[in-house]
Amino acid sequence: xxxxxxxxxxxxxxxxxxxxxxxxxxxxxxxxxxxxxxxxxxxxxxxxxxxxxxxxxxxxxxxxxxxxxxxxxxxxxxxxxxxxxxxxxxxxxxxxxxxxxxxxxxxxxxxxxxxxxxxxxxxxxxxxxxxxxxxxxxxxxxxxxxxxxxxxxxxxxxxxxxxxxxxxxxxxxxxxxxxxxxxxxxxxxxxxxxxxxxxxxxxxxxxxxxxxxxxxxxxxxxxxxxxxxxxxxxxxxxxxxxxxxxxxxxxxxxxxxxxxxxxxxxxxxxxxxxxxxxxxxxxxxxxxxxxxxxxxxxxxxxxxxxxxxxxxxxxxxxxxx
Ligand code: GZL
Numbered sequence: 001x002x003x004x005x006x007x008x009x010x011x012x013x014x015x016x017x018x019x020x021x022x023x024x025x026x027x028x029x030x031x032x033x034x035x036x037x038x039x040x041x042x043x044x045x046x047x048x049x050x051x052x053x054x055x056x057x058x059x060x061x062x063x064x065x066x067x068x069x070x071x072x073x074x075x076x077x078x079x080x081x082x083x084x085x086x087x088x089x090x091x092x093x094x095x096x097x098x099x100x101x102x103x104x105x106x107x108x109x110x111x112x113x114x115x116x117x118x119x120x121x122x123x124x125x126x127x128x129x130x131x132x133x134x135x136x137x138x139x140x141x142x143x144x145x146x147x148x149x150x151x152x153x154x155x156x157x158x159x160x161x162x163x164x165x166x167x168x169x170x171x172x173x174x175x176x177x178x179x180x181x182x183x184x185x186x187x188x189x190x191x192x193x194x195x196x197x198x199x200x201x202x203x204x205x206x207x208x209x210x211x212x213x214x215x216x217x218x219x220x221x222x223x224x225x226x227x228x229x230x231x232x233x234x235x236x237x238x239x240x241x242x243x244x245x246x247x248x249x250x251x252x253x254x255x256x257x258x259x260x261x262x263x264x265x266x267x268x269x270x271x272x273x274x275x276x277x278x279x280x281x282x283x284x285x286x287x288x289x290x291x292x293x294x295x296x297x298x299x300x301x302x303x304x305x306x307x308x309x310x311x312x313x314x315x316x317x318x319x320x321x
Contacts, residue, residue, distance in 0.1 A: 034074045041257070041321075063086060075102045090116050100124075100127065103120070113127065131299065136170050137174075141178070151218070158219070161193035162210075162222045163175060170274065192213065196231075220251075256321055259271040259306075272303075281301065285299075
């Protein structure tokens, strides 16, 4: 075949492939995701849920940003998404306040904002389309009711709390939920509460300080599993014991796999679930919005509670996170 014709045909073939790629790229729904950070096992599972859902095969282009638990980084990421004119912005806000300005910028740019995991406290809730996450107050109430069942009318139950990042919805809600219940049980005494920033290292540090200040701690409430892992290390280092047979009862939130391992090892008494698998739920919302459908403003994920009375090995075998 004449060389010129071959050359022309191969250019045409490349051009058509590129055209297909360009149109394929243009058909993707671009999602900018401003993630809190990578502070806990829960967060890792939450990130993985988004990355495994928002793939090109599923019709998405995901632009992911890890804010390292800093609000200013999340605000920068959102502005970056606006500049890139993404189709949707998803945010897991590190704290509840300080978002009005950047949300207004997204609204002015005509880009819907979906909140995942934690909530934003804004006067005008039209600034975000909807929120998907855990019912943190209910988680706290479930935890406190479990403690009331366990300790009953024991004379005096001394409690310390290692809180999450102060101002985060999970911290606000869990603390509120525990208080809602324990305020009606005078035998429970909250000795102290301090933030462990949802990390294992800080959780250990806070528990070390509590153990130096108080020699009669009966319960430590950790506002996530990773703080509990740190608290357990601190309790053991102080020569005390924890778990169902120990000196100190340890309870926590999230219910990641490592929490099941800690319960099986006899270190952790109970964990109250906060489902991190938000990716598919957010994708479902985006598909509805693409189809011009209404979506519910507030969407809770399913959550349970686990303790050492259960068949933890069997449950762990089925856990997705
Ligand atoms: C809860 C989430 C919290 C988890 C922590 O929805 O915001 O943040 O409980 C994580 O593990 O750091």
